[in-house]
Amino acid sequence: MSEPAPVPDPWPAPRPDAPVDRVVRLPGSKSLTNRALLLAALAEGPSVVRRPLRSRDTLLMAAALRALGTGVEDHGDDWAVVPGAWDRDAEVDCGLAGTVMRFVPPVVGLATGSVHFDGDPHMRQRPVGPMLAALSALGVRVDDGGRGALPFTVAGAGSVPGGTVTIDASASSQFVSALLLAGARYDAGVDVRHVGKPVPSLPHIEMTVEMLRQHGVEVDDSDANRWAVRPGPVAAVDHDIEPDLSNAAPFLALAAATGGRVRVTGWPERTTQPGDELREILTLMGCRVEHTGGDLVVEGPERLDGVDLDLHDVGELTPAxxxxxxxxxxxxxxxxxAHIRGHETDRITALATELGRLGADVTEREDGLSIRPATLHGATFRTYADHRMAHAGVILGLAVDGVRVEDVATTAKTFPDFAGAWSLAVHGGSPS
Incomplete structure (x- = not known):
C-alpha cells in the first residue's frame, strides 16, 4: 500500500475531559438518497425526495442525473425530481462515489447518447469490471479499453434487451443493486445470478429490493444468490430519507469510549440500513443500548470489551x-x-498501518484484523481520502491525547461539516 501524500495542518481530534451526555441529530442516509434519486429519474412521473442527504456523493448523483436530462431541483429541504428525455451526450464525474460509478451506467443504456464516466484518481482502482461485463452481456455498449475500470464510456441505444446474466459480485453488492435498479425498464427485465464467494453487504441489496417494491416493481429474491426483476413501469413515489445510521458510528462511539451517554434522534423502528447492527455490536462491547421513543440511546461502560465479529454484511462499520x-x-x-480492500482505500491495510502508528498491537489478516490491548499515544492518523478512516481517527482521539486527523474534510463525502458537528458533540451542543 503506497504512502499517501502528506496533507498540511492535520486536524487535532477533540478529547472530552469527562463522560459526555449528548443528543445528536444525523443527516440523511447516502445509500437511501442515491437509490431514491435514481428510481425517481426512472419513474413514470415527478416525485419528491424528502430531507435527502446533501453531501459530495449525493450531489454527484444529482449532477449525473441532471447531465442525462433529469430535472433535480431544490424544493426547500427536499429535492423535486422530474424524469426527462435522456437524449444527449454527457460527462459524469463519479468522484469517490461507488453508487454513481455503478448505479448510473445501467440506466444510460436506456438513453440515446454517449456518456463518459471518470472520477478521482483512486476511483480508477475501485472494482467495476464485473458489472460492466454484465451490462455488455445484457446488450449495453460499454467501452472501457479492456481495463474493467474507470474511465469508461457507455453508449445508450434507447432500450436494453435485458434477460439473464451471471456475475461475480463478491467484490461489491453494488454490482447487483445497480442491475436491479434499472432492470424493470429493460425489455425482458433482468435476472441476476451471482457465482463466487458470498456477496458482501447483503443488507444493501435488501434495501434495493425493498425500494423497488415501493415503486411497484416486481422482484423475486426467493432463491439464494438470484434476484429477478420483471419488466414494467416504475411508479412515481415520494421518499422520506432516514438518518444515515452508518454515520452514527462515531457518535455512538463517543458514548462507548467515554463511558458517557449519547441519544441519536429519529432512529427507525425498522430499517434495511447496515448501520442498525451497531446496536448489537455495542451491546457485545459492554454498552447499554436502548431504542426508546424513536431514538437510540447508548451508555458506555467503564471498560470496553473486545469482540470476535464477522462483519461481512456490515463492512463499512469496520473502521469505527x-x-x-x-x-x-x-x-x-x-x-x-476482505472486500473492504476495494473500498475508498484498502481499509484493512490502512487500519493496520494507522492503528500501529498510534501504538496499537494489531495484526493484519487477509480478511480482517486482530487487535490486542496496548498503550496508545498521539500521532497523525492518515485517512487516505477515506471518510470512514477519518471516523476511526476521531474515535481514537476520544481517549488518546495528541491524535491529529489528516484531511478530516474527506468526511464531506457523506457528512457535510462533520468536523464542526463532531466538535459540538464532544465539547457540548447538538450537531445538525
Missing amino acids: VAALCALAGSPSHLRGV
Whole structure:
C-alpha cells in the first residue's frame, strides 16, 4: 500500500475531559438518497425526495442525473425530481462515489447518447469490471479499453434487451443493486445470478429490493444468490430519507469510549440500513443500548470489551469498530471483510498501518484484523481520502491525547461539516 501524500495542518481530534451526555441529530442516509434519486429519474412521473442527504456523493448523483436530462431541483429541504428525455451526450464525474460509478451506467443504456464516466484518481482502482461485463452481456455498449475500470464510456441505444446474466459480485453488492435498479425498464427485465464467494453487504441489496417494491416493481429474491426483476413501469413515489445510521458510528462511539451517554434522534423502528447492527455490536462491547421513543440511546461502560465479529454484511462499520477495539480491555478479532480492500482505500491495510502508528498491537489478516490491548499515544492518523478512516481517527482521539486527523474534510463525502458537528458533540451542543 503506497504512502499517501502528506496533507498540511492535520486536524487535532477533540478529547472530552469527562463522560459526555449528548443528543445528536444525523443527516440523511447516502445509500437511501442515491437509490431514491435514481428510481425517481426512472419513474413514470415527478416525485419528491424528502430531507435527502446533501453531501459530495449525493450531489454527484444529482449532477449525473441532471447531465442525462433529469430535472433535480431544490424544493426547500427536499429535492423535486422530474424524469426527462435522456437524449444527449454527457460527462459524469463519479468522484469517490461507488453508487454513481455503478448505479448510473445501467440506466444510460436506456438513453440515446454517449456518456463518459471518470472520477478521482483512486476511483480508477475501485472494482467495476464485473458489472460492466454484465451490462455488455445484457446488450449495453460499454467501452472501457479492456481495463474493467474507470474511465469508461457507455453508449445508450434507447432500450436494453435485458434477460439473464451471471456475475461475480463478491467484490461489491453494488454490482447487483445497480442491475436491479434499472432492470424493470429493460425489455425482458433482468435476472441476476451471482457465482463466487458470498456477496458482501447483503443488507444493501435488501434495501434495493425493498425500494423497488415501493415503486411497484416486481422482484423475486426467493432463491439464494438470484434476484429477478420483471419488466414494467416504475411508479412515481415520494421518499422520506432516514438518518444515515452508518454515520452514527462515531457518535455512538463517543458514548462507548467515554463511558458517557449519547441519544441519536429519529432512529427507525425498522430499517434495511447496515448501520442498525451497531446496536448489537455495542451491546457485545459492554454498552447499554436502548431504542426508546424513536431514538437510540447508548451508555458506555467503564471498560470496553473486545469482540470476535464477522462483519461481512456490515463492512463499512469496520473502521469505527476497529478503533473501539483498539480502546478495549481485551483482544478483538474482526473477520469476513476482505472486500473492504476495494473500498475508498484498502481499509484493512490502512487500519493496520494507522492503528500501529498510534501504538496499537494489531495484526493484519487477509480478511480482517486482530487487535490486542496496548498503550496508545498521539500521532497523525492518515485517512487516505477515506471518510470512514477519518471516523476511526476521531474515535481514537476520544481517549488518546495528541491524535491529529489528516484531511478530516474527506468526511464531506457523506457528512457535510462533520468536523464542526463532531466538535459540538464532544465539547457540548447538538450537531445538525
